[in-house]
Amino acid sequence: MDYQALEGNYTPGQFEEEIYQYWLKEGFFESRINPKKKPYTIVMPPPNVTGILTMGHILNNTIQDVLIRYYRMNGYEACWIPGTDHASIATEAKVTKYLAEKGINKWEIGREKFLEYAWEWKNKYGGIIIDQLKKLGTSCDWKRERFTMDDGYYKAVIHAFVKLYKKGYIYRGYRLVNWCPVSKSAISDEEVYYEEVEGHLWHFRYPIKGTDSYVVVATTRPETMLGDTAVAVNPNDKRYRHLIGKTVVLPLAEREIPIIADDYVDPEFGTGVVKITPAHDPNDYEIALRHDLPIVNIMNPDATLNDLVPEDFRGLDRYEAREAVVEAMKERKLLEKIEKYTHKVGYSERGHVPIEYYLSEQWYMKMSELVKPAIEVVKKGEITFYPERWTKVYFHWLENIKDWCISRQLWWGHRIPVYYCDACGFMDAFEEDPGKCPKCGMKLRQDPDVLDTWASSWIWPFAVHDWPNPDPNLDYYYPTDTLVTGPDIIFFWVARMIIAGMEFLGKIPFKRVYFTGIVRDDLGRKMSKSLGNSPDPLDVIRDYGADALRYTMTRLAPLGNDILYSNEKCELGRNFANKIWNASKFILSHLTGKPLPSLENIPLDIFDKWILTRYQETIKAVRQSIEDFHFNEATVQLYDFIWDDFCSWYIEVSKVTLTHGDEDSKQAKRRILLHVLEGSLKLLHPFMPFVTERIYLTLPRYEKTIVYAPYPVFDGKYLFEDEKAQARLIQEVIYVIRNVRGENKIAPGETVKAFCIVENKADKALLERYTSFVEKLAKSTLEFIERREPKPMEGVGHGKGFDIYISLEGSIDKDKELARFEEELTRLQNQKKATEAKLANPNFTNKAPEAIVQKEKDKLNYYSQEIEKISKIIESLKG
Known part of the structure; x- marks a missing residue:
């Protein structure tokens, strides 16, 4: 691709797609093992295969792309490995809905046929988000793209399971889990969201056995009382101390249950007496374990009531059962009162219904030993978190970790590789289906559950290669360098990847973790579809360009802090790109085609030395900001230098020489303009790749792309501190004159008469030497005076060490x-x-x-x- 000129206005829609296809065609993003180069690797947090691009993805992937492009330009063998996650629950829900629209019932067609449809759906819709990420300009090595259900990845997941099973780290057990009645599966805490619900608090009377008395319990879920196995009071609550150890008769179920004492009970809640339903409440479950209470599960997987409840309530939906229980208690005169009550209810992220806490048999992973190396490597500083505050959160979770529920009652996913013999009772885990029982020769049955999605993505940093097989790519690219992700999955994914890396390879999976903030609207609300405050990033790219969106998002995002976003803020990025575009057009229009002298062989005036100094300072500052993960600071540093210093000042100053100078001085000025423009494009490229490439391809150059152009390196030879200070003084005088003009609405074409009082003799001598520059750029005459009293109809401005007085007579009404x-x-x-x-x-x-x-x-x-x-x-x- 060879662009000869910048024509017309900045219109990103005319070239962004063309440039991206050029990059792909030339293979600029592809990485190869190169022993002569140091690798720099990032693995993309795999978005769900069901997903579409969100503003969160924009922030996360822009930051990853900034890092990859930066280190690629610095000579590293940069490799960004992309991929998508099969997302068991989300995909199964999508496919189930897809089939229902065709009149097909998942349960009627069975597992194998359902999986055929699931793959069909994935192949048709599963790559949407990847195509959208390309619109953003992500420079991934797309030939390395992985999917967590690829054959090779699938084998890696199964290998990891079997290895841990053989070591005794994986077991089956009955525990309380988050349960989605729609998908009929256990779900992780991360797949539960909470909403405030206007509900009720029902006060029920529980008769005390052998007396005419009763205790009153308050509950938000009357239907669960049928599974009560105790009532509890606080041991320090004097009102009920005499009842501890007695028995109540559970209404409707007519079971006798004890009154127990437990510190968990809040005497201020309700009546101070609470019902204990261990199979349907996590806190009650813990109380039951402490007091050795029975645990009675009264629900079916679809949240209807099962045969462990009285006959009148069997088969009822949980909300139908709620009404029936309240009515039955009312009939028995055991309903004391009903109060309005607002409380938070957990909802299934995929089923969009309230979850149940449900006692079921699941697969678990023992974590107490596995976490120890993961704690140690962070303590030693082998892995660093940005912002650092997340380190404490990480330690708190790992040091208080519980065993991990890794099974899901789904069909789409990595099926648990445990096989059972119904004939002789044999059970074991295998990487390949053994076909028949090694003990009795009968056919084996595979466990029907699949693994939690996190139990496959936790090996992502090394399973994207050919692990567990020997693989030179794994040897070269692992461990990765930086993980960019959200803090909401520090436990579900980040910590578990560190655990997996240490367990399976004995190495950390990454050296640094950058936690992004949450994207919020201008009112501080988290962006979401339900609130209607989340724009479609593709619409934003269409309206403003990918560069504008990338720049704006990065500039709004201080290290790890939340960002307040609105589409209008993208005007900042678009205007910046437009400024660079127009400045480049101006510079290119002044190139004659004649060879330019080298920078070392031209005389430098005060403004040349100033801009070269500012350029070197910007190189140093931007490099430091990127490497310290202060990306927003880098964007501000680039903006201040390119817009203010280079475009608004140096180019304007250069016009004097380009218009009135001799040919040698013009050539010198062209050399510096081109030198700083080219360097600025390189500095900005990681943030705004499209416009920088588009302009770069019009410059006199040897490289066929800016993608591999060397990133500017600080050179102290071009620091001129004295001239920098002198140039700043001249600029400030011009700025003050312009400011007074602007405040008084003086027409741009009108020349004003300015008087200047300068305190320092050296400063005055300097300004006198450059009076012609000041007069041309400030559209004024400039006269130096010793003292002056402010007069009517006179504008006044002040700078450091000088005062400006401008006559307004004749200029304003x-x-x-x-x-x-x-x-x-x-x-x-x-x-x-x-x-x-x-x-x-x-x-x-x-x-x-x-x-x-x-x-x-x-x-x-x-x-x-x-x-x-x-x-x-x-x-x-x-x-």
Whole structure:
């Protein structure tokens, strides 16, 4: 691809797709083992195969791409391995719905036929998010793309299971789990979300055996009382101390259950007496274990009531059963009262119904020994977390870890490789189906469950290669360098990958973990489809361009902090790209085609030395920011240098030479302009890859892409501190004159008369030497004076060590300007009062997100500064 010119306006839709296809065709993202180069590896957190691009994906993958492009340009053998996760529950739900729309029942067609349809669905829809990620410009090695149900990956998962099973780390047991009645499967904590629900608190009377008395218990779930195996009070609650050890008769079920004492009971909740239903509440389950209580599961997998409840309630849905229990208690005069009650209810992320806490037989992994190496490597600093605060969270979880429920009652996924012989009772785990029982020769039956998705993705950093087979790619690219992910899965995935890496390879899986923040809207709400506040990233890319979205998202995201996003903020990124585009067009239009002199062989004036100094400072700062994961700081540093220093100042200064200088000085100026432009494009490329490549391909160059162009390296030879300070003084004088012009609405084409008082003799001498530059760039005449009293109709500006006075006579209508500024002053004073009132309201300051409160404080500060400035202008106009 060879672009000869930059034509027209910046229109990213005209070239982004073409450039990406060029990169793919040329294989620029493909990585190969190279003993002469140090590898830099990232494995993409595999998005669900059911997924579509979200703003969270934009943030996460942009940061990964910044790192990969940066290290690729720094000479590393950069390898970014992409892939998708089979997402057992999410995919099974999608396929089940897909079949239902065709009139096909999952249970009627059976497991094998269902899996055929699942693969058909995956092949048709499963790559959508990957195609969308390419629109973002992700520079993955797509030839290495993996899917967690690929044949090779599947074998790796099964190998890991069997190895741990043989070591005694995997076992079956009855435990309480999160249960989704729709998918009829156990689910992880990560697949549960909570919502506040307006419900009720029912107060029931439980008769005390052998007396006419009763205790009153309060519950939000009346239907579960049929599974009660005790009632409990706090041992320090004097009201009920005399009842401890007695028995109540469980209404409706007519079972006798004990009254026990446990510190868990809150005397302030309800009546201070609680019902204990161990099979359907995690806290009750723990109480039951402490007191050796029976555990009675009263529900079927679909959340209907089973045969362990009285006949009248069998087969009822849990909510039908709730109504029936309340009515039955009312009939028996055992319903004391009903109160309105708001509480949080856990919902299945995939089934979108309230979960049940459900006692069932599941597969578990013993974690107490497995976690020890994972704790040690982080303590030793072999793995570093960014931000560092997540290290404490990591330790807290691992040091208090419980055994991991790794089974799911689904069909789509990695099937548990345990086989049973119904004839002789044999049971064992195998990597391949043994076909028949090694003891009695009869046919074996495989366990019907599949593994939790996390129990397959925990080996992702090394199973993306050919593990457990010998593989030079694994030897070269593992361990990876950086993992970029969200803190919400620090336990479910990050910690478990570290555990797996240490257990199976004896090596850490990555050296650094960068935790992104959560993307929120301007009101501080987490972006979600249900709230309708989450834009479609593809629409944003269509409207603003991928570069603008990437730049804006990165700039809004301080290290690990949440970001407040709105589409309008992408105008910042688009305007930045447009500025670079127009600056590049200007520079290219001044190239004559004649060879330019080398940087070492040209004379440098004060502005040349200033821009070269600022360029070197920016190189150093941006490199440090990227390597320290301060990506937003890097974007600000690049913006300040490219927009302010290079485009707004140096290019403007250069126009004087390009217009009035001799040919040698023009060539020198062209060399520096091109040198800084090319370097700026390279510095910016990891953040805005498309526009930088598009411009780079028009420059006089030897490389066929910016992708492998060397990233600029700091060179102290081009630091000129004295000239930098001198140039800053000249700039500040020009800025102050322009600012006074702007405040007083002086027409751009009108030349003003400026007077300057300078405290320092050396500064005055410098400014006198560059008076012509100041006059051309500030559209003014400049006269140096010793002292001056402010006069009516005179604009005044101040800088460090100097004052500027500009005559406004003939430039403005005094009365009109006075009226305009007084109107603006009134507006600002009203805005300030409203903001002060808002900040004085505790309902706002205590309830609004911290970022929103800070935004109001910043507004107040701005209004105060503007009021002070405009008051001085009014005073000057009044004379």
